[in-house]
Amino acid sequence: MERTAWQILVDALQTEGISYIFGMPGSPKHLYDALYDASHVRPILVRHETAGAFMAYAFARVSGSPACCFGCPGPGVANLVPGILEAWSGCVPVLALGVRAPMRTFGMGAFQEADHVRIVRPITKWAATVEQPERTGWYVRRALTIATNGQPGPVYLEIPADIALRPVSAPPYQPALRGIRSAPDPDRIEAAVELLRRAERPLLICGSGAIASRAFDAVRTFVERLGVPLQVTPGGRGILEEEHPLFAGLVGLYRTEYPRSVWEESDLLVMVGTRMEEFQSGNWTYFPAGARLIQIDIAAEELGRNWVPDVAIQADARLALEALLQAAERAGVARREERVRELTERQRAAIAAAEGTLDPTTRPIRGKFVAATINRVFDRRTILVMENGAQDLWTYYWPYYRLRDTGAAVPPAEQTAMGLGVCGAIGAALARPDWYVVCTTGDGAFQMGMHELPTAVEHRLRVTWVIFNDQALGWPRWTQKTALGGRVIATEFAATFDFVAVAKAAGCYAERVEDPAELVRALERARKANETGQPAVIDVRVDSDEHHPSFVEFHRLR
Template sequence: MATNKPTGAQLVISTLKALGVDVLFGYPGGAIMPIYDALAGSGLRHILVRHEQGAAFAADSYARATGRVGVCMATSGPGATNLITGIANAYMDSIPMVCITGQVGTHLLGTDGFQEVDFLGLTLPIVKHSWLVRDASQIPAIIAKAFAIAKEGRPGPVLVDIPKDVAASFVDSSDMGELSAYVPPAPNAEAIDAARALIEQAKKPLLYIGGGVHMADADQEMRDFVERTGIPLVATLKGLGTVPTTHDLALGMLGMHGTRAGNIAVQETDLLIAVGARFDDRATGKLSAFAPHAKVIHFDIDHAEIHKNRRADVGIIGDLKLALPALQPKMPDISEWVKFNKANKWQHRFKYDAPGKGIYAPALLKYMSEVAADKFIVACDVGQHQMWVAQHCEFAQNKAHITSGGSGAMGYGLPAGVGAKLALPDHHVVTVSGDGSFMMNIQEMATLRRYGINLKIVLLDNSSLGLVRQWQELFYEENYSEIDLSDNPDFVEVAKAFGLSAFRITQRHEVEGAVDRLLAADAPTLLHVLIDPRENVWPLVPPGASNAEMMEERWDEPIDSY
């Protein structure tokens, strides 16, 4: 029967449009079919991924690249559960995302109906907020609130689970309601004064920059603070690029695979200024030995982070865009401290003249980032290659480095590249992956082909689970258990079967020409790079050790051609 009344599903789509959504990622199915029916012809750009996990990862990456809320959709049951890894990834890295899932009809809830799962209950620990919608007229207000919650304070994912009959029902009237604009709390003036006093008394201050700075849109304020104070800095995996990694005062990443100069600075500092960082185990190593001589100033938007892992002498909760400009210390003479760190940075700089004729992955990655320059965006998977990217690529901006941090989710790189390239089509977006990670979401090459997404892929292939193999070599007496991937398919032929361009290199002299060819390609292209399976990531802080106890690189044997 014809009616002018909208359905709940139509309200989903109209609300997304009203909130400024222009692209979303998903995969249809039975319970979410009314919403996909309303999606057709709506003007919204929907990207049909080939696995729901790819939808969540792509939406996550799109949010990181744009600063907006990423949106993904899936049906009930296995469709929804396939989103869970991506939702957990966004939660761990504080990424704003709204996940819309279909659910079985309300009359089937609790009956173990076909493709029924309590998705609200399953995701409670990994979302900021969630709804099971029972009244279609509330859909606009709920979705608008979901977007607001995803962005405000410490960002994160929000779930809206919509039963099929609710989506299909007609609505007499509804609206989004009035949402008061979120205003981040202003920093406490007394805390700012206390922080200022500590800085003015310090002889060896050090900035410890985390991903929260970029999430607060305070990159420029952070850069201004560095220029104003001249304080050296280290960064977390997610903090890289907030201040350009080539900056004179930047000592690189700290922690398990951080730079020696950065970790030495942390161990020597008398005042650690943590900005949007959470003192996680990969950064701190043995927590009781982390920055042992330092007082701590801790900036964060999340009250729960202050004193959680490390007691702060001064905790400053509030908007970094206000807090950093408000902190105007009269800087003491720290010239000897700066000189000390610059000398360490030079002395312990990475070297790229590895012996042998085989391809040295760190040198390839460094060259690629230099050539792509300010237009370089990497969507990185998880493994040895992830650490090499963090150590050796140059990042002019934080959004240039998109990777799974807290979750460490293999399979992130390819769908993340989809999201990042759609967000930043004029940039050199490159997925860097390993052969283990790449196989986990390899199906998304079909998404690249379907939509003509000109993503470039660098696949570093050592025919093994490299990071696990490295730990087994160093800490498990070379008991190599279930890390052999020598039966990988021919990745060049696989890529070509998906309709991508692809080529392979095996020798060091091929690197520059191959990278240039890859970046110049006008279609999605895979560069398959064979590397020595014995190559490890150095330096490395052993498990249970302090960051001062770094194991160093060994080049005892040549890296030969493959």
């Protein structure tokens, strides 16, 4: 039977288990008509193509499987770029699809003609144009094989408009080669074990590579059997629940007092799946004095990118940790019982100290109080989807917000595109519809994604957006106040949306909170609305001036 390239592509996606395509049609003859009879691939109509790429990012992060977004020719594909860039930065397997101007007129100035491949090639693992429709299946298989193996990342595939609709005979689709894992060099594992054996205060640090490897069980077993504390980058959040007695917070900009002390006293760092970029490393100045370093990464080019390791191991995170633990046990490396008891007590004290700072009467409301209250109300089976603004940053500062489940976080990558979390919350909810999703966002980022509220309403998703509203672009304004002599310009919103009215108009439950005593009840009402399939927006007026000391300290280094 002859089929068009789009029909071949849709059949391939169904075979690969891809459930959603996030985007919007231009000419519905392209891709969307082929989706009409698809039984397992569902189009999610977004209000802006960038939102579709952000949703694909979050869906892939939560599900651990590749996700798909689509853009029309020219501006449609260009609008995918922020999401593709974030996926490139965060090593997230996103398949971006596009339509190109017809082959027969390409270069002549056809409507919406653009060289998409040149636009996205610097921020994808692979970008290609299907030039023979009968080979469409090969291109899909190749794209997904590249996106999901080695260091994961985004890929881009486009089909010219004329050949895309030409019926052709094509061979049966052969699925992509996925889940290929590289094992570590045994000699390097032995060298790492020797460092581990001699260390008195080792520390495991996990980044997004550990999440991509789905190394949840391997990390838990490693820290528990050897008695080693764990810290994470924002990308590594969710590798272990954050109330585990050996969890020791976040690194770099995001560290609080207890994580800082554990970091600075460590004599061996075991870094897994992280580049330790600027925010994670404190502008590359936070390395513990005298410590040794083991770096594990699936990509050889990431080894020694920043801090040069004493032992570098190129391998899949899960396989490397399993091999390292087995070798350590063979070598007689014992669990550090006294260290575990000490860390457990220090962690409890840190949680109690943080909770002691949560004043339920202070107005305007403190960001850390909002973060902790969300955590208490929504509790387990909740995915935290984050933006990266000055006040919603409190959800990064453990222990004010503590993830209570593994795999329950969607952070932006190092690009921190505004609006990614606001839109991405929808992708996260579709990936795990039986859980709650809470997106914490500033008012600036919310305005860059609130057009997708009707998308969540349409699909009856359990999403609550909590706006840390200081009526400004808080981070840039803080910089103006502290580093530029208080010369504030173009960072405060003199006129802004009534977010409650906007949300209600879209069909969400919504309310504004200015009294901290009302916050718990407002969040409980949002959660209850979610249970009925109604998304919610809670607009909280927060104190724009309180920041964690680590936030202030970090900026002195820049």
